[in-house]
Amino acid sequence: MRPKSIVIVGGGTAGWLAAMMLSDVSARRGWGSKVTVVxxxxxxxxxxxxxxxxxxxxxxxxxxxxxxxxxxxxGATIKxxxxxxxxxxxxxxxxxxxxTPQMVAGAxxxxxxxxxxxxxVGEAHLFQHLLNGNRAPVSxxxxxxxxxxPFHYAFHFDQAxxxxxxxxKAQGITLIDDQVQGVERGEAGISAxxxxxxxxxxxxxxxxxxxxxRRLIGELGGQWLSYADVLPVNRAMPFWVxxxxxxxxxxxxxxxxxxxxxxxxxxxxxxxxxxxxxxDAHCTPDQAKAEIEGVLGYEIHPxxxxxxxxxxxxxxxxxxxxxxxxxxxxxxPLEATSIHxxxxxxxxxxxxxxxxxxxxxxxxxxGTQVDDFRDFIRLHYVSERRDSPFWCDVASSHPQVVRxxxxxxxxxxxxxxxxxxFPPGLEHLGLAHVQEQLYVPVMDGxxxxxxxxxxxxxxxxxxxxxxxxxxxxxxxxxxxxxAAQCLPHRAWLQSLSG
Ligand SMILES: Cc1cc2nc3c(=O)[nH]c(=O)nc-3n(C[C@H](O)[C@H](O)[C@H](O)COP(=O)(O)OP(=O)(O)OC[C@H]3O[C@@H](n4cnc5c(N)ncnc54)[C@H](O)[C@@H]3O)c2cc1C
Numbered sequence: 001m002r003p004k005s006i007v008i009v010g011g012g013t014a015g016w017l018a019a020m021m022l023s024d025v026s027a028r029r030g031w032g033s034k035v036t037v038v039x040x041x042x043x044x045x046x047x048x049x050x051x052x053x054x055x056x057x058x059x060x061x062x063x064x065x066x067x068x069x070x071x072x073x074x075g076a077t078i079k080x081x082x083x084x085x086x087x088x089x090x091x092x093x094x095x096x097x098x099x100t101p102q103m104v105a106g107a108x109x110x111x112x113x114x115x116x117x118x119x120x121v122g123e124a125h126l127f128q129h130l131l132n133g134n135r136a137p138v139s140x141x142x143x144x145x146x147x148x149x150p151f152h153y154a155f156h157f158d159q160a161x162x163x164x165x166x167x168x169k170a171q172g173i174t175l176i177d178d179q180v181q182g183v184e185r186g187e188a189g190i191s192a193x194x195x196x197x198x199x200x201x202x203x204x205x206x207x208x209x210x211x212x213x214r215r216l217i218g219e220l221g222g223q224w225l226s227y228a229d230v231l232p233v234n235r236a237m238p239f240w241v242x243x244x245x246x247x248x249x250x251x252x253x254x255x256x257x258x259x260x261x262x263x264x265x266x267x268x269x270x271x272x273x274x275x276x277x278x279x280d281a282h283c284t285p286d287q288a289k290a291e292i293e294g295v296l297g298y299e300i301h302p303x304x305x306x307x308x309x310x311x312x313x314x315x316x317x318x319x320x321x322x323x324x325x326x327x328x329x330x331x332x333p334l335e336a337t338s339i340h341x342x343x344x345x346x347x348x349x350x351x352x353x354x355x356x357x358x359x360x361x362x363x364x365x366x367g368t369q370v371d372d373f374r375d376f377i378r379l380h381y382v383s384e385r386r387d388s389p390f391w392c393d394v395a396s397s398h399p400q401v402v403r404x405x406x407x408x409x410x411x412x413x414x415x416x417x418x419x420x421x422f423p424p425g426l427e428h429l430g431l432a433h434v435q436e437q438l439y440v441p442v443m444d445g446x447x448x449x450x451x452x453x454x455x456x457x458x459x460x461x462x463x464x465x466x467x468x469x470x471x472x473x474x475x476x477x478x479x480x481x482x483a484a485q486c487l488p489h490r491a492w493l494q495s496l497s498g
Contacts, residue, residue, distance in 0.1 A: 001320075002031045002354055003205035007193065009180050009216055010209030011039025012046060013159055014325020014342045016166035018207050019173050020063060021343075025350035035172070038193065038201060040179040046211055046326065047303070048238045049159040050266045050273045051079060051253045051336035054098055054152035055343045055432055065169060068496045074165050075269040076157035078137060078251040078489060080127035082335070084445055086257040089384045094120075094445025095252065097127035099151035100437050101479075105471050111440045113468035115413055116454035121444045124475045126151060129483035134248045136492030139485040148482045154336070156253065156266045158273070176201065180210075183219040189319020190216065205353075206321040212330070217313060217323040227310040227374050230399050232381065232390070233261040233332050236306040237288055238275035241296075243267060249490045255334055259283070259291060259388040264333060269493055274300075277308070277332050282390040308332065312370040315363045322349060322362070329370045334380060335438070337373040344369065344431050348423050365423045369433065372422070375401050376434040382406065382446055411453050414439040 006022055008015050019037050026033035060067055070076060081097040088094070101124050102110055114121045122128035126149040130137065137153055138145040167175075182194035192202040193216075208216035228234065243249065254265035261278030276292050283291065285305055293299055312329035316322055325342050348365055352358035379402050385391040408418065414436040422433040443449050458465040487495075 001205070002029075003033050003203075004031075005203040006033050006035045006205045006207070007201055007203035008035065008037045008207040008209055009039075009193065010207075010211060010325070010327070011037055011163065011167065011175075012209060012211055012325060013049065013163050013166070013339055014211075014327070015039060015207070015209035016163055016170060017059070017339075017342055018209055018324050018346055020166060020170050021059075021346040021350060022207075022353075023170070023173060024063070025353070029354075031354075033205075034174065036174040036176060036201060036203070038176045038178060038180060038195065041177050042179060043213075045160055045163055047160055048236070048273070048275065048306070049333065049338060050156050050268065051082075051264075051333065052154045052157070053336055053340040053432065054154050055340050056155055057152045059343050063169070070165065071155075071493060072496050074157050074161040076155045076162070077249050077267050077269055077493060079154040079156050079253060080131040080251050081441075082253045082255050083131075083250075084255050084257070084380070084442075086385075087255075087262075087380060087383055088446050090387065094441070095122050095128060095131060096438070096441040096445070097122050097125040097131060098154060098438075099125050099127040099149065101125055101151075101475055102437070104150070105475070107464070108468040108471035109464065110468060110472055110475070111413060111436075112454050112457060113465065113472050115440075115444065115449050115451055116458040116465075117469075117472075118451060121441050124472050124479070126479040126482060127153065129479045130486060131250075131252050133483050133486070134250055134489050135483050135486035136251075136489050138487060138492065139482075140487060148486050149479075153251075156268055156273075158268050159339075180215055183216060185219075189220055189321050204320060208321055208323040208327045209325050211326040214323065214327045216321050217316075217318060217327055220318040220321055222318060222323060223314040224309070225311050225314050227312075227331070230374055230378050230401075231310045231332060232394050232397075233277045233279050234308050234310070235280045235285070235288075236275050236277045236304075236308055236332075237285060237292075237302045238273065238304055238306070239292075239300045239302050241272040241274055241300070243269075243271055247490075248488065249493070251489050253336070256295075257383070257385070258295065260288065260390040262334070263292060263295070277334075279390055282388070282393070310374070312367070314367075316345075316366045317359045317362050328366065331370070331373055331377060334377050335373065335434075337370075337377075340432075341369060341373065344423070344433075347429060347431060348426065351426055351429075361425070368422065372434050375405070376438065376442075378402050379405060379439070380442060380446075382448060384447075406448065409443065409448070410450060412457065413449050413454055414443065 260282040
């Protein structure tokens, strides 16, 4: 199928990303599709969701969008990874830098060496050094910015500002500000939408980007698979905190474990977007607010009370309609998987739309993608903490899939062969997924990697050990020096504003 008319309902981050990516593929393939976005200014966007992954930067590059303009106009900041505080035990902290030094290490196994040597796996990551020093990703030479390394970093941003910026950048897209009130069914699925104003919008391919309302996919009988049995938190209390003048902006997300869940703490240029994600079986909203105020030492003003039903559509693509963004799946934002997932899904859709088995491939891949995110997130809760009813309950209820993973990695650290490449058939796109590069830092931080097994593996191959040791030492030296030359993060962001 080569859609002549694509109608996207929803103008949040998901809707505008989908609009840009599908109009791009239509132009590249010569389909000449007309792309229409229907959004409702009366309903608005979710207004939370502030951490991206490196895929977002790849997307900016793909569309030749100017990164400095993006940072300036959306007030975004740089993100090198996630700092996990108090997850393993109170007072303990570990980082998950998102660069992939293995990419430049050739045959040297950096993680295996670091674990065997009893060193943090982050040490050989450029991003760990940039994060430690609160540095920008560039140094300045002769008035020009020079990138410190080849790796893509991520961003923190205000989701509403990014949606508005993407809308300004999207070209050749018809925008209708109205509300979908009715869905007319046809043989393929949906034939037209009826809007509040009475206007009818016909199309041959539809995207449901209506957030938690799931306005279109619901009409087609979309089934929600709940993850409530795997993920222990179900409620979010977002709030904002001002950044003080002159205060350095940490280029990482803080995920800070609390008594009944965890708090996110994300800097944009003007404020912190923060929130407590908790289990309402273990504390009430009032108790959650009091707990956070106790931790921070001041009063907070919650912006919303969000009931979270983590899960995904059984089939995100039904008939001629694909659910995208929050309409398709939702997980607690511990690894910023949502916007990342949307971008990867739109890349898969761009590849498979028009192929006979495209829908089956897409549904299977999205199911695997989101289930893999879920399992990875749940693994973060394998903790030594037993200081509250929540942590005791979590410790006694690890799902089978997590116990299987831990058993699998009792005698070796996670390695590429443990993960089927994803998405199947699209390896050439080089899309990031939750695999060894994400599992190793988290398991290292939680103390779940087997150092003796790593030592035995290295000892069995002295040549490989020597290569890994030398490469590791070279990278630590190089990245320490490179980070020291980079500009301070906040000063660099301010310099982009002129
Ligand atoms: C607490 C929380 C924290 C999060 N943190 C992160 C994070 O750190 N990183 C991350 O990647 N993601 C995060 N997310 C997810 C992220 O917010 C979403 O993936 C992202 O904002 C995309 O949302 P959306 O576009 O699907 O939905 P929304 O932003 O809700 O947009 C829905 C759109 O649909 C329109 N609409 C709805 N109904 C109708 C109708 N009947 N007719 C016409 N238009 C309609 C609305 O007007 C709106 O434009 C978080 C989510 C939550 C709840």
